[in-house]
Amino acid sequence: MSNVFIAFQKNEETRAIVDAIVADNPSVIVNEQPAMVKLDAPGHLVIRKSTIEREIGRAFDLQEMQVHLITLSGNIDETDDEFSLTWNQ
Numbered sequence: 001m002s003n004v005f006i007a008f009q010k011n012e013e014t015r016a017i018v019d020a021i022v023a024d025n026p027s028v029i030v031n032e033q034p035a036m037v038k039l040d041a042p043g044h045l046v047i048r049k050s051t052i053e054r055e056i057g058r059a060f061d062l063q064e065m066q067v068h069l070i071t072l073s074g075n076i077d078e079t080d081d082e083f084s085l086t087w088n089q
Helices: 012-024 049-055 062-068
Strands: 003-009 029-032 037-043 044-048 069-073 075-078 082-086
Touching: 003 012, 003 044, 003 062, 012 037, 012 044, 012 062, 029 062, 029 075, 037 044, 044 049, 062 069, 062 082
Parallel strands: none
Antiparallel strands: 003 037, 003 069, 029 037, 044 082, 075 082
16 A cells, blocks of 8 residues: 655644644654654545644634645545545555
8 A cells, every 4th residue: 555645844833734634644654854744644644624623723724734735645635624635546
């Protein structure tokens, strides 16, 4: 199974996003660099709006992630409530 990944700029706002991703994806591997945070997961990774809102303490539009996004790998499926990356085989 191939890994999917997503990488964000490392800043205050992305800290809550990363914490939410880790909470929803127990198998995710977090690789922190000085200027970015890369999250790898085997086959599938889901980002939930509700979890981010709980971590960040305010309403959150998943489109806000785009401002902090560096790169990603995988097939994207996006709704108003979830953003997921998968490898379809």
